[in-house]
Amino acid sequence: MSYQLQEINRRIDQDVKGFLEECDAQYAQKVSQAADAILTNLPHSPIVLLSGPSGSGKTTTALKIEEELEKRGVLSHTISMDNYFKTLDPKTAPRTADGLVDFESPKCMDMDLLNSHFAKLSKGETIVVPKFEFARQMRNDHLGTPLRLKKNEIAIFEGIHALxxxxxxxxxxxxxxxxxxxSDVLEGEDLRFKGTWMRLTRRAVRDYNFRGTGVGETMDMWANVRRGEKLYISPFKHRANYIFDSSLPYEVSVMKHYAMPLLEAVPQENVRRRELLDLIHGFEHFLPIDPALVPPASLLREFIGGGIYDYT
Incomplete structure (x- = not known):
């Protein structure tokens, strides 16, 4: 799927508020269809596995599915699979070809514990969801949260390795x-903004706003993130009962407000300067949208802040 730049700019110029509402309503329809798939399968399993690469909006989507299911009378619980990271031993940790710890590898996850918890939840037994402390890079089971599924309750496990x-x-x-x-954005047949650029922009803006990470550092990590996606995430998407395209036609115009100053501030000697320039030129094609117009429940709020959801 792709969007047309001319149509995006036309809608922004003529009725920007209506454009945003229409895009968010289309995403809400995708959430509703995912809820249909979950409820159809509920007699077979109360476990939902939600996967996707970095910057895809997994957390907000899981919370939106939660809301949709609760509207239909089904209580659900969203669990971040990040809490199932192992406390890594440098001697046994998975490594990339250049010898660095491969944090993108599924071997960093305690899959045995995860699968044990899936089985117990499916039987109505109580588990304790662990807590991973990223500041200390260790799992603290003492901070875990008990969870037991009652009849017609669902557990949504979201994480890059879910599939x-x-x-x-x-x-x-x-x-x-x-x-x-x-989805890419085209002008006729010419590519103006890649779908992968949308995810990179989301991550760069979120990292800067909420994690104290500069764009240069995010760019340095991005190549390894993309390597991990190709090895560990994309090959398993065929397992999905339902696939979301989380791109929003209006998001590049909103992100322009945040991303352009960050990108332009990156020193010229940065080794990824060429890619940064391509991104900057991509943004220049879009009319801007004031971020204040983005609804509090929008998926984009996961990355720019000011939303209704709690991401802690």
Missing amino acids: NDECAGRNPAATCLYISAR
Whole structure:
């Protein structure tokens, strides 16, 4: 799927508020269709596995699915699979070809514990969802949260490795969802903004606003993130019962407000300067949208802040 730049700019010029409302309503329809798939499969499994690459909006989408299911009388619980990271031993940690710890690898996850928890939840037994402390890079089971599913309750596990062989592959009854910003923006046949640029922009803006990470550092990490996606995430999307395209036609025009000053401030000697310049030129084609117009429940609020959802 792709969007046309001329149509985006036309809608912004003529009725920007209506344009945003229409785009968000289309995404809400995707959430509703995912909820349909989950409820259809509920007699077979109360486990939902939601995967997707970095910057795809997994967390907000999981919370929106929660809301939709609760509207239909089904209580659900969203669990971040990040809490199932192992406390890594440098001697046994997975490594990239250049010898660095491969934090993108599914071997960083405690898959045995995850699969044990899936089985217990499916039987109505109580588990304790662990807590991973990123500041200390260790899992603290003492801070865990008890969880037991009652009849017609659902657990949504969201994480980049949810559809991996060691996760979804060992739980074939689970409902599997895949999400990514997949749509390019074209002007006629000419590419103006890549779908992967949308995810990079989301991550760069979020990292800067909420994690104290500069764009240069995010760009340095991005190549390894993309390597991990190609190895560990994309090959398993065929397992999905439902696939989301999380790109929003209006988002580049909103992100222009945040991203352009950050990108332009990156020193010229940065080794990824060429890619940064391509991004800057991409943004220049779009009319801007005031971020204040973005609804508090929009998926984009996960990355720019000011939304209604709690991401802690």
